[in-house]
Amino acid sequence: MQDSSNTGGSDWSIQDVARIAGTTSRTLRHYDDIGLLKPSRVGHNGYRYYDGATLLQLQRILLLRELGLGLPAIAEVFHREADPVAALGRHLEWLGQEQQRLARQAESVRQTIETVKAGGQLMAEDMFKGFDHTQYKDEVEERWGKDAYAASDKWWRGMGAAEKQEWKSHAEELGRDWKAAAAAGVPADGPEARELAGRHVAWLKSIPGTPAAGSGGDVRGYVTGLADMYVEDPRFAANYGGADGARFVRAALHSFAAQYL
Numbered sequence: 001m002q003d004s005s006n007t008g009g010s011d012w013s014i015q016d017v018a019r020i021a022g023t024t025s026r027t028l029r030h031y032d033d034i035g036l037l038k039p040s041r042v043g044h045n046g047y048r049y050y051d052g053a054t055l056l057q058l059q060r061i062l063l064l065r066e067l068g069l070g071l072p073a074i075a076e077v078f079h080r081e082a083d084p085v086a087a088l089g090r091h092l093e094w095l096g097q098e099q100q101r102l103a104r105q106a107e108s109v110r111q112t113i114e115t116v117k118a119g120g121q122l123m124a125e126d127m128f129k130g131f132d133h134t135q136y137k138d139e140v141e142e143r144w145g146k147d148a149y150a151a152s153d154k155w156w157r158g159m160g161a162a163e164k165q166e167w168k169s170h171a172e173e174l175g176r177d178w179k180a181a182a183a184a185g186v187p188a189d190g191p192e193a194r195e196l197a198g199r200h201v202a203w204l205k206s207i208p209g210t211p212a213a214g215s216g217g218d219v220r221g222y223v224t225g226l227a228d229m230y231v232e233d234p235r236f237a238a239n240y241g242g243a244d245g246a247r248f249v250r251a252a253l254h255s256f257a258a259q260y261l
Helices: 014-021 025-033 052-066 071-080 084-118 133-144 146-157 161-184 191-205 219-232 234-240 243-260
Strands: 011-013 048-051
Touching (some): 011 014, 025 048, 052 084, 071 243, 191 219, 219 243, 234 243
C-alpha cells in the first residue's frame, strides 16, 4: 500500500509526526498495527521513524478521514490506487469545490444575519446560495442524460424558498434515519431497513426527470446505480455518516430493489 518513492532524505520520529500532523502517537501505532501506515524504519530502541513517502501516505489517510471514510474503506482505496499523486490531485479538486461551496454558504449566512439585524427584507435566492444541487450535474448527465438533469433542474428552480427548505428538511431527516439505523446495526435486509429503503425510493420518485419519476423508466437500475454511487463517491457517503453508513444504505437499497422493483 505504500509507495516506494521518497520525497526527501530526512525522516521524523513518531512524536514529531504526531505533532506536525495534529494526530497522536497512539493513532500512528494503530495505523501500523493494521497495516495501513508502516514506518519507514524502526530504530534499535524500537522507535518508529517516518520518511517523506510515509508522510505522503499519512496525508492521504487524513484527507480521506475528513471525507468520512472508515479505515477499511481507506485501505480499499489504497489498494485500488497505486499513484498517490493522482489520488491527491482528485482530493485537491474535491477540496477546491468544497471550499467554494462553503464560501458561498458562509456569505449567504452572513448576508442573512446582516439583513435580519437591519430589519430588512430577506431575499430567498440569497438565503440559499451555496446550498447547490448542481454539484452533481456532471454525474447525473453522464449516467442518465442531459434531459434528466434539465428536468430536475427546472423543477428545483421552479420551487419557492419554503418548498426548497421543506424538501431539504425531508432529505436531511431521511439521512439521519439512515445513520441511526446503520449505527444501531440493524440488518440491511430487515424490516427497519426495508421501510427506510421504501421511503428512499419514494423520495427519488418525487424528483422529476429521474428514471424513477416517469413511467417505463429503469427504476431498479437507477436505484441500485445511485446506491453504488453513495459508496464510490465520498460526497455522497458523507450524507450517510461516511463509507460504513453508505455501504449499509447500498446493501439495503439493493435488497429492496431485488424484492420490490
